[in-house]
Amino acid sequence: MNSRKWSIAIALLLAANSALAGEAGSVVKNDELKAEPFRDAKTVAALSSGDKVDILKKEGGWLQVKSAKGSGWIKMLSIRRGDARKGTGDAAGLLGLASGRAGTGRVVATTGIRGLNEEELKAAKFDAAQLKLAESYATSRAEAQKFAAKGKLVAHKVEYLPTPSAAKGESAW
Numbered sequence: 001m002n003s004r005k006w007s008i009a010i011a012l013l014l015a016a017n018s019a020l021a022g023e024a025g026s027v028v029k030n031d032e033l034k035a036e037p038f039r040d041a042k043t044v045a046a047l048s049s050g051d052k053v054d055i056l057k058k059e060g061g062w063l064q065v066k067s068a069k070g071s072g073w074i075k076m077l078s079i080r081r082g083d084a085r086k087g088t089g090d091a092a093g094l095l096g097l098a099s100g101r102a103g104t105g106r107v108v109a110t111t112g113i114r115g116l117n118e119e120e121l122k123a124a125k126f127d128a129a130q131l132k133l134a135e136s137y138a139t140s141r142a143e144a145q146k147f148a149a150k151g152k153l154v155a156h157k158v159e160y161l162p163t164p165s166a167a168k169g170e171s172a173w
Helices: 003-020 093-098 118-123 128-136 141-150
Strands: 023-027 031-034 043-047 052-059 062-067 070-075 079-081
Touching: 031 062, 043 070, 052 070, 052 079
Parallel strands: none
Antiparallel strands: 023 052, 023 079, 031 043, 031 070, 052 062, 062 070
């Protein structure tokens, strides 16, 4: 990726982060408010479903929030941005993707959310050893079948989904 594309990517990430600042939200599931954006950080308070929060900042899969029970960090998927009474909140564009939602009614399940901050993006370098390590995890079809048989796994044929048709001039995706 050339430096111009990196600059654009960094600008979009920073804009998404700063656009969240000052946005209202509500807790969608009971969760712990942490002192730092880590699962094993000290718990500041317990937030309950429906509690109102002000979103201050986003870091990786965490949101820094302020609530009546205190300020701290909570997992991003525990918060619905916007007014909870409206149902889906704002889920459009880059910010919608950052929240795990692909659009109204189309929830994208995401695991292992890992955001990179500006310093990490600037320090990123190609690492041939890590690429080689990742490629070493590949397996052949025969090895995979042998593993499945050993674990008594049963193969199930799954048909491809039909090609979506665009309705009323809308995009299928």
